[in-house]
Amino acid sequence: MTAVLGGRPEGLTSLSLGDDEFDTRSRLVVVGNGMAGARFVEEVLERGGGEQFRITVFGDEPHGNYNRIMLSPVLAGESAEDEIVLNSHDWYADNGVDLRAGVRIARADTAAKVVYGSDGSVTPYDHLVLATGSYSFVPPMAGVRTEAGELLPGVYGFRTIDETRAMLDAVGRCRRAVVMGGGLLGLEAARALQGHGLQVDLVHAMPWLMNAQLDAEAGAILKKSVESLGIAVHLDVLATEVLGTDHVEGVVLKDGRRLDCDLLVVAAGVRPHTDVAVRSGLEVERAIVVDDQLRTDDPDVYAIGECAQHRGSVYGLVAPAWEHAKVLADVLTGTDPDAEYTGSRTATKLKVAGVDVATMGINTPERDDDEFLVISEPRRGVHLSVVIRDDTLIGATLLGDTRKVAYLTQAFDRGSPLPEERIRLLVDLSDGAEEVGVAEMPADSQVCNCNGVTKGAICGAVADGCGSVGAVMDRTRAGKGCGSCKSLVKQIVEWAADGEVTEDPSASWYVPGIPLGKPELMAAIRAQDLRSVSQVFAALAPGGKEDAKSKMGLTSLLKMVWGHDYLPEKDAEFINDRVHANIQRDGTFSVVPQMKGGVTTPAQLRRIADVAEKYEVPMVKVTGGQRIDLLGVRKEDLPAMWADLGMPSGYAYGKSMRTVKTCVGSDFCRFGLDDSTQLGIDLETRFQGIESPAKIKMAVVGCPRNCAEAYVKDVGVVAVGAGRWEVYVGGAAGASVRKGDLLATVDSTAAVLELTGRFLQYYRENANWLERTYDFVPRVGLEKIKQVLLEDGEGICADLDAGIQRSIDAYRDPWGQDLAEPATPGQFRPSLPLVDLPKVPVR
Amino acid sequence: MSLTTERLAPPAGVRAHTVGRVEDVPPGEGRTFVAGGAQIAVFRLRDGSLHATQASCPHAGGPLADGQTDPDVLVCPLHLYAYRWVDGVATSGSLAVRVYPVREVDGMLVVDA
Ligand code: SRM
Ligand SMILES: Cc1cc2nc3c(=O)[nH]c(=O)nc-3n(C[C@H](O)[C@H](O)[C@H](O)COP(=O)(O)OP(=O)(O)OC[C@H]3O[C@@H](n4cnc5c(N)ncnc54)[C@H](O)[C@@H]3O)c2cc1C
Ligand code: SF4
Ligand code: FES
Numbered sequence: 001m002t003a004v005l006g007g008r009p010e011g012l013t014s015l016s017l018g019d020d021e022f023d024t025r026s027r028l029v030v031v032g033n034g035m036a037g038a039r040f041v042e043e044v045l046e047r048g049g050g051e052q053f054r055i056t057v058f059g060d061e062p063h064g065n066y067n068r069i070m071l072s073p074v075l076a077g078e079s080a081e082d083e084i085v086l087n088s089h090d091w092y093a094d095n096g097v098d099l100r101a102g103v104r105i106a107r108a109d110t111a112a113k114v115v116y117g118s119d120g121s122v123t124p125y126d127h128l129v130l131a132t133g134s135y136s137f138v139p140p141m142a143g144v145r146t147e148a149g150e151l152l153p154g155v156y157g158f159r160t161i162d163e164t165r166a167m168l169d170a171v172g173r174c175r176r177a178v179v180m181g182g183g184l185l186g187l188e189a190a191r192a193l194q195g196h197g198l199q200v201d202l203v204h205a206m207p208w209l210m211n212a213q214l215d216a217e218a219g220a221i222l223k224k225s226v227e228s229l230g231i232a233v234h235l236d237v238l239a240t241e242v243l244g245t246d247h248v249e250g251v252v253l254k255d256g257r258r259l260d261c262d263l264l265v266v267a268a269g270v271r272p273h274t275d276v277a278v279r280s281g282l283e284v285e286r287a288i289v290v291d292d293q294l295r296t297d298d299p300d301v302y303a304i305g306e307c308a309q310h311r312g313s314v315y316g317l318v319a320p321a322w323e324h325a326k327v328l329a330d331v332l333t334g335t336d337p338d339a340e341y342t343g344s345r346t347a348t349k350l351k352v353a354g355v356d357v358a359t360m361g362i363n364t365p366e367r368d369d370d371e372f373l374v375i376s377e378p379r380r381g382v383h384l385s386v387v388i389r390d391d392t393l394i395g396a397t398l399l400g401d402t403r404k405v406a407y408l409t410q411a412f413d414r415g416s417p418l419p420e421e422r423i424r425l426l427v428d429l430s431d432g433a434e435e436v437g438v439a440e441m442p443a444d445s446q447v448c449n450c451n452g453v454t455k456g457a458i459c460g461a462v463a464d465g466c467g468s469v470g471a472v473m474d475r476t477r478a479g480k481g482c483g484s485c486k487s488l489v490k491q492i493v494e495w496a497a498d499g500e501v502t503e504d505p506s507a508s509w510y511v512p513g514i515p516l517g518k519p520e521l522m523a524a525i526r527a528q529d530l531r532s533v534s535q536v537f538a539a540l541a542p543g544g545k546e547d548a549k550s551k552m553g554l555t556s557l558l559k560m561v562w563g564h565d566y567l568p569e570k571d572a573e574f575i576n577d578r579v580h581a582n583i584q585r586d587g588t589f590s591v592v593p594q595m596k597g598g599v600t601t602p603a604q605l606r607r608i609a610d611v612a613e614k615y616e617v618p619m620v621k622v623t624g625g626q627r628i629d630l631l632g633v634r635k636e637d638l639p640a641m642w643a644d645l646g647m648p649s650g651y652a653y654g655k656s657m658r659t660v661k662t663c664v665g666s667d668f669c670r671f672g673l674d675d676s677t678q679l680g681i682d683l684e685t686r687f688q689g690i691e692s693p694a695k696i697k698m699a700v701v702g703c704p705r706n707c708a709e710a711y712v713k714d715v716g717v718v719a720v721g722a723g724r725w726e727v728y729v730g731g732a733a734g735a736s737v738r739k740g741d742l743l744a745t746v747d748s749t750a751a752v753l754e755l756t757g758r759f760l761q762y763y764r765e766n767a768n769w770l771e772r773t774y775d776f777v778p779r780v781g782l783e784k785i786k787q788v789l790l791e792d793g794e795g796i797c798a799d800l801d802a803g804i805q806r807s808i809d810a811y812r813d814p815w816g817q818d819l820a821e822p823a824t825p826g827q828f829r830p831s832l833p834l835v836d837l838p839k840v841p842v843r
Numbered sequence: 844m845s846l847t848t849e850r851l852a853p854p855a856g857v858r859a860h861t862v863g864r865v866e867d868v869p870p871g872e873g874r875t876f877v878a879g880g881a882q883i884a885v886f887r888l889r890d891g892s893l894h895a896t897q898a899s900c901p902h903a904g905g906p907l908a909d910g911q912t913d914p915d916v917l918v919c920p921l922h923l924y925a926y927r928w929v930d931g932v933a934t935s936g937s938l939a940v941r942v943y944p945v946r947e948v949d950g951m952l953v954v955d956a
Binding site: 477583826 | 898
């Protein structure tokens with residue numbers, strides 16, 4: 001707690017140069033060793049000021065100079081303290097600067113030109129620079145201070161490393177926090193505390209968050225994003241009283257509500273430290289008044305950083321403070337005696353509570369002929385706007401998506417010309433590789449990396465008469481790998497066909513061979529009682545014709561619709577499902593036994609080891625799904641191997657529920673809020689092998705540190721304490737990366753299981769074939785999904801619950817089933833023998 | 844029936860091989876056999892027709908007998924190239940598999956290779 005950040009091992013002693021009467025250098029004294037003060041000293045030294053000045057720096061804080069901005073990640077546990085040191089005590093000594101750390105200056109006598117320190121020292125100066133920064137403003141509230149005038153224990157400001165340390169020390173003992181203030185600091189504090197597993201209420205006196213930077217609409221979107229982190233936001237309300245005698249117990253809001261807490265962070269704004277200036281008789285308004293050379297009304301006293309008021313503006317950001325430092329260093333060292341500071345155009349780029357925010361200039365139009373362009377996508381948490389006056393950018397606000405910030409900052413700073421189509425300020429009308437424009441792409445540039453298809457090949461297919469995107473994709477295989485190039489393929493086809501593209505009628509079909517969308521197809525299957533894939537083809541395909549590429553999707557659908565009562569046909573299954581293993585590039589297979597929640601036992605490991613040796617498995621690998629993969633297994637060895645393993649299938653091959661990853665949770669982890677491991681095992685047990693339009697992966701974590709990556713799973717469950725769990729859906733970290741959307745926070749593991757089942761069934765019934773939840777959830781929309789699953793908006797919850805239960809009841813371990821007797825003759829015969837097959841007699 | 848009858852005589856340099864029984868290949872699926880030293884995949888479609896191709900995929904050696912079928916094409920399990928039964932040419936036009944005549948004789952599968 002008391003370690004000096006950036007201090008020397010020996011302690012606080014700093015090299016005192018004493019008063020050397022032969023030293024002819026003038027005396028430069030800096031009060032405040034924060035971001036402005038220390039930067040100023042650096043700038044002076046850079047200009048050779050070490051020769052001109054004897055520099056003394058007074059710092060109220062005992063530490064070296066550290067990066068205050070980084071206190072947020074330190075509080076969140078994302079940065080270590082020593083990473084944020086900018087200038088250690090040694091740095092000052094090495095540069096001949098006398099650092100008086102831990103010494104507070106009470107006042108200056110501007111006539112005698114000395115400053116008085118809290119340690120009784122009297123230090124003369126020729127030039128005095130005040131860089132005293134700001135302090136956290138604590139609004140008047142009953143009970144917030146003890147009788148001695150200290151903050152009530154449990155109440156913290158958020159400005160210094162010492163406060164940050166104190167909060168970090170407290171979080172382990174606390175469960176509920178209230179953060180007062182919905183600006184940058186409050187939001188950062190709230191997110192950090194929430195990350196420590198505390199339940200957080202954020203109270204903001206204004207009607208929307210970050211009201212200083214954002215307009216109401218953007219503020220509302222930010223509120224949603226913050227709430228989706230699990231932070232409760234209370235707007236437009238003041239806290240009037242702090243409860244608790246020896247320690248904070250809660251706050252009372254003006255509307256009478258009471259919020260219990262054992263930690264209260266006051267981040268309700270900052271006030272410039274002006275006490276030194278006031279006592280020294282300098283002119284102070286909101287802050288210390290300075291001119292364009294940062295000079296106060298005393299010609300030898302200057303002020304920089306947050307404690308300075310220049311042309312009526314007081315800044316709360318570091319960039320202006322650094323500009324002050326530069327200009328003043330130019331002036332004092334004589335490098336540029338006429339240097340002037342004329343004000344900062346504040347363009348800020350911040351990450352607030354995990355959301356990117358960039359603002360510059362004004363955020364709403366002020367005149368009738370100001371142009372104002374807004375793009376608002378509340379569902380994605382994105383809100384972008386620009387204000388243009390006389391063809392110049394005078395303001396921009398980017399929330400949730402700051403890709404255009406560099407470009408806008410340039411336009412804002414330099415007043416550079418703006419595109420005629422204003423929307424191009426905010427979005428790239430095409431992105432990535434497409435930016436170049438498909439017309440300019442060279443013919444040999446590769447479009448589909450998976451299948452090595454060039455632009456030329458796509459154009460060739462169009463020239464050969466492929467009239468639709470689908471036909472081109474079939475012909476060239478472009479877009480048939482990971483699919484990430486599909487939109488580019490589409491653009492090239494459209495360009496090559498000169499607008500003569502025919503709409504793929506099949507685009508809306510569930511599978512290519514049957515001209516029906518998913519709902520109609522399911523209805524027909526039910527109405528006509530079709531229970532096998534060949535029955536479906538006979539009844540619904542044009543001319544009753546089978547289609548190889550439709551079989552897998554139909555099998556999955558029939559299993560979902562009929563459960564037990566589906567009529568299996570092996571040839572309708574993909575090879576993986578036929579042999580319950582994943583085919584490899586050489587025709588061998590991989591075997592992944594079930595290991596629920598990633599938990600195993602020595603006995604299980606021993607068995608796996610024995611089996612791997614017995615069958616000469618070429619590679620044993622721990623998978624990204626928290627289980628063990630035996631790779632390169634011969635097809636004919638599969639049944640015997642399963643028998644020896646005596647473990648159920650892990651379904652690493654199917655379009656089905658795969659794994660549930662877990663972390664160690666409350667059983668072992670010192671941060672664990674709940675038993676994530678058991679819940680993972682329960683989820684995997686309940687939903688094992690459930691087939692679905694695409695694979696489903698889940699994870700359960702014991703706290704928001706998210707060690708098992710629950711935020712990026714199809715279903716991710718996060719313990720938030722007090723028996724509560726957050727359920728996220730639609731996350732991904734594969735070919736696409738997407739953070740899941742918070743579907744609900746529920747009160748019990750039973751509720752997690754129920755909601756997960758309901759979501760799975762809704763997805764199974766409504767997703768397109770091979771559509772992962774990361775596409776499905778945004779396509780349908782989180783609001784809609786919530787309405788259907790949480791409020792039973794369509795009255796189908798009971799059906800969904802019954803539907804998933806039917807599939808759960810139909811589950812049988814495929815390995816246990818097929819090892820006794822093959823499902824079809826030669827189910828496990830090699831298809832490509834690595835050794836020659838026994839020769840059959842020739843007649 | 845004898846294989847030496849005029850009608851069924853294979854072209855010169857090609858011999859008829861009995862590779863197995865019809866039931867060895869389940870409906871809609873394929874199985875690999877060796878005929879005259881070559882590995883050959885034999886398929887029995889649900890409409891009763893028989894087809895035979897080289898066993899490994901010309902693309903990257905995938906096991907074609909593990910593929911999926913319909914009356915027009917055979918789809919390789921590895922990268923889903925689709926080969927037409929009529930001439931063995933892939934629908935993407937780039938590659939082709941060798942196709943072999945195959946027929947049923949007294950419940951046995953006979954391939955000319
Ligand atoms: C074995 C494993 C890699 C490993 O050594 O760790 C693996 C192996 C394969 N992955 Fe994976 N994935 C494995 C974990 C993952 C993960 C991580 C996870 O599950 O936490 C991901 C990202 C999460 C996700 O799915 O969103 C992942 C995203 C993919 C993708 C991209 C899917 C997407 O839509 O973004 C594919 C391609 C696909 O499915 O079309 C894929 C496809 C494959 C296939 C099945 C390719 C194929 O079709 O043959 C690989 C099989 C290799 C083989 O021969 O057996 N694998 N794959 C992992 C098995 C996990 C398990 O125990 O079940
Ligand atoms: C958690 C947090 C996150 C932030 N994030 C951002 C961000 O993302 N972007 C951004 O631009 N800005 C951010 N800021 C603001 C930024 O830190 C300040 O703008 C910057 O620190 C101002 O520098 P300063 O030197 O004026 O004040 P400070 O850095 O506060 O330095 C003032 C120093 O003077 C000392 N002092 C005061 N009075 C006396 C005295 N009488 N005698 C001796 N010493 C004294 C104080 O102890 C302090 O050490 C953040 C601030 C915090 C607290
Ligand atoms: S990332 Fe996955 S799909 Fe790609 S090579 Fe590795 S295992 Fe295979
Ligand atoms: S090996 Fe057959 S398609 Fe690639």
